[in-house]
Amino acid sequence: MPGLIIAMVIHEYAHARVAVWLGDFTPRMMGRLTLNPMAHIDPIGMVMLFLVHFGWAKPVMINPNNFKKPQRDDILVSLAGPGANLVTAFLALVALLIYSRMGGNMTTGVYLVFQLIIEYNIGFAIFNMIPLPPLDGSHVLMQLLPRDLAYKLAGLERYSFLILIVLLMTPVLGMILVPFRTLIWHIFSLLLSPFF
Numbered sequence: 690m691p692g693l694i695i696a697m698v699i700h701e702y703a704h705a706r707v708a709v710w711l712g713d714f715t716p717r718m719m720g721r722l723t724l725n726p727m728a729h730i731d732p733i734g735m736v737m738l739f740l741v742h743f744g745w746a747k748p749v750m751i752n753p754n755n756f757k758k759p760q761r762d763d764i765l766v767s768l769a770g771p772g773a774n775l776v777t778a779f780l781a782l783v784a785l786l787i788y789s790r791m792g793g794n795m796t797t798g799v800y801l802v803f804q805l806i807i808e809y810n811i812g813f814a815i816f817n818m819i820p821l822p823p824l825d826g827s828h829v830l831m832q833l834l835p836r837d838l839a840y841k842l843a844g845l846e847r848y849s850f851l852i853l854i855v856l857l858m859t860p861v862l863g864m865i866l867v868p869f870r871t872l873i874w875h876i877f878s879l880l881l882s883p884f885f
Contacts, residue, residue, distance in 0.1 A: 692805030703773030778810035822846035
């Protein structure tokens with residue numbers, strides 16, 4: 690649970706923080722500019738997480754009309770959540786390696802928490818970049834597509850829950866997640882190899 694909550698909170702907070710930096714104060718007014726889990730956890734999403742291992746947090750509402758460059762800024766806000774998850778995973782890995790290098794005696798429980806912080810944050814980053822509304826990847830893609838294609842992609846949102854269920858019940862999601870997870874671990878290894 691700690692690893693999962695940290696991944697969800699960091700993800701949503703990053704969306705809110707970048708939106709405010711770019712001139713939209715909607716997340717601040719809605720109380721989302723905080724690391725308090727209660728501001729970001731969706732009760733139904735958490736119940737679903739326990740029941741079927743698939744859940745969600747409250748999405749951060751933004752108003753693109755408040756951005757100076759709506760297209761660019763919406764992309765930046767969308768990328769902020771997955772980006773923050775990857776940074777969190779990397780920092781947790783660094784902390785784990787430093788503690789291990791210093792000969793620290795870590796209990797199995799604490800080690801598991803760090804491991805799950807890393808895994809959940811990497812998983813959140815990849816999953817949210819799937820270009821299916823309302824996931825972050827779809828926001829990025831819609832801003833890059835011609836208007837008519839973006840409109841068609843947005844129309845998929847009414848079916849997105851069913852599509853996600855199909856992805857979860859078939860090997861398709863694994864075919865998406867595993868190669869990207871391997872790539873991210875490879876990048877982490879390259880970044881850390883000079884030091885560890």
